[in-house]
Amino acid sequence: xxxxxxxxxxxxxxxxxxxxxxxxxxxxxxxxxxxxxxxxxxxxxxxxxxxxxxxxxxxxxxxxxxxxxxxxxxxxxxxxxxxxxxxxxxxxxxxxxxxxxxxxxxxxxxxxxxxxxxxxxxxxxxxxxxxxxxxxxxxxxxxxxxxxxxxxxxxxxxxxxxxxxxxxxxxxxxxxxxxxxxx
Amino acid sequence: xxxxxxxxxxxxxxxxxxxxxxxxxxxxxxxxxxxxxxxxxxxxxxxxxxxxxxxxxxxxxxxxxxxxxxxxxxxxxxxxxxxxxxxxxxxxxxxxxxxxxxxxxxxxxxxxxxxxxxxxxxxxxxxxxxxxxxxxxxxxxxxxxxxxxxxxxxxxxxxxxxxxxxxxxxxxxxxxxxxxxxx
Ligand SMILES: [Mg+2]
Ligand SMILES: [Mg+2]
Numbered sequence: 001x002x003x004x005x006x007x008x009x010x011x012x013x014x015x016x017x018x019x020x021x022x023x024x025x026x027x028x029x030x031x032x033x034x035x036x037x038x039x040x041x042x043x044x045x046x047x048x049x050x051x052x053x054x055x056x057x058x059x060x061x062x063x064x065x066x067x068x069x070x071x072x073x074x075x076x077x078x079x080x081x082x083x084x085x086x087x088x089x090x091x092x093x094x095x096x097x098x099x100x101x102x103x104x105x106x107x108x109x110x111x112x113x114x115x116x117x118x119x120x121x122x123x124x125x126x127x128x129x130x131x132x133x134x135x136x137x138x139x140x141x142x143x144x145x146x147x148x149x150x151x152x153x154x155x156x157x158x159x160x161x162x163x164x165x166x167x168x169x170x171x172x173x174x175x176x177x178x179x180x181x182x183x
Numbered sequence: 184x185x186x187x188x189x190x191x192x193x194x195x196x197x198x199x200x201x202x203x204x205x206x207x208x209x210x211x212x213x214x215x216x217x218x219x220x221x222x223x224x225x226x227x228x229x230x231x232x233x234x235x236x237x238x239x240x241x242x243x244x245x246x247x248x249x250x251x252x253x254x255x256x257x258x259x260x261x262x263x264x265x266x267x268x269x270x271x272x273x274x275x276x277x278x279x280x281x282x283x284x285x286x287x288x289x290x291x292x293x294x295x296x297x298x299x300x301x302x303x304x305x306x307x308x309x310x311x312x313x314x315x316x317x318x319x320x321x322x323x324x325x326x327x328x329x330x331x332x333x334x335x336x337x338x339x340x341x342x343x344x345x346x347x348x349x350x351x352x353x354x355x356x357x358x359x360x361x362x363x364x365x366x
């Protein structure tokens with residue numbers, strides 16, 4: 001049995017990126033048959049490929065493309081789930097420049113189709129993670145477009161969002177929030 | 184107004200791949216706010232990237248990875264939609280080798296979560312397209328695993344599947360089948 005000290009180390013998360021934590025979470029959900037959520041591959045524009053005789057094709061020239069959707073999607077109890085994950089080192093606000101036009105447009109599309117759409121926001125310096133519904137994000141996005149502030153205040157996220165306590169398995173239990181909000 | 188001759192040419196589809204037709208279909212669904220379905224990017228293992236000073240990062244070495252899921256997914260009226268598309272030049276049967284273990288496993292996962300899961304099969308020589316529910320595909324897949332035939336007979340697809348007539352807009356109206364089956 002692990003001592004509280006060891007346990008604390010297990011639960012603490014220094015060095016893990018938000019993406020790694022989410023991938024771990026999704027792996028857990030998949031294994032436990034809780035939900036089927038995958039990260040989409042990084043979109044790449046392939047320009048030049050070599051096909052050597054007795055080995056695998058080698059991509060010799062390619063470029064990163066901007067994603068036209070969010071990074072994660074999948075299914076939970078028949079419902080379409082879609083989200084994006086972002087981190088900031090800031091402590092008092094979350095910069096909106098972290099999001100791209102394409103992603104915001106995609107979130108609107110998903111909302112129109114009654115999908116479950118949200119963002120996971122991590123304040124790395126505070127070690128805090130929030131679930132924020134995409135509708136709330138769109139509100140702050142539009143505020144910016146109308147000349148308002150270019151970030152979401154931490155207090156606003158505290159008010160509209162749902163704090164997720166980092167766990168061991170699953171690490172970032174966002175399905176728990178979906179359960180509370182939709183079931 | 185177009186003559187029947189011209190119309191026939193518009194509707195006929197020589198030279199378009201199944202993927203192109205599906206992408207066009209999805210673009211139409213998105214513009215018309217009918218559904219939000221995207222093709223996932225091709226998964227690539229990136230090994231070496233150059234970061235030139237004043238221009239975009241160049242991927243200098245990368246390899247194609249096997250996909251861990253199907254190629255298309257998204258949302259229609261809140262429901263999770265997931266499918267794979269395959270073509271064959273055969274006229275009397277559809278070879279099961281077109282599908283990979285990973286994809287079949289993923290289809291099972293999606294079915295467990297009550298997602299809408301299917302395959303689009305095109306017989307290129309016959310210019311025929313079928314919607315086949317993933318549960319039916321799994322039946323034929325398991326038959327193969329139990330020593331049965333390595334393909335699905337055309338008559339079996341005719342019986343279990345739903346033929347989709349190629350249209351102009353949308354080209355491959357699979358949402359119409361989903362409407363009939365689920366609404
Ligand atoms: Mg991202
Ligand atoms: Mg494929």
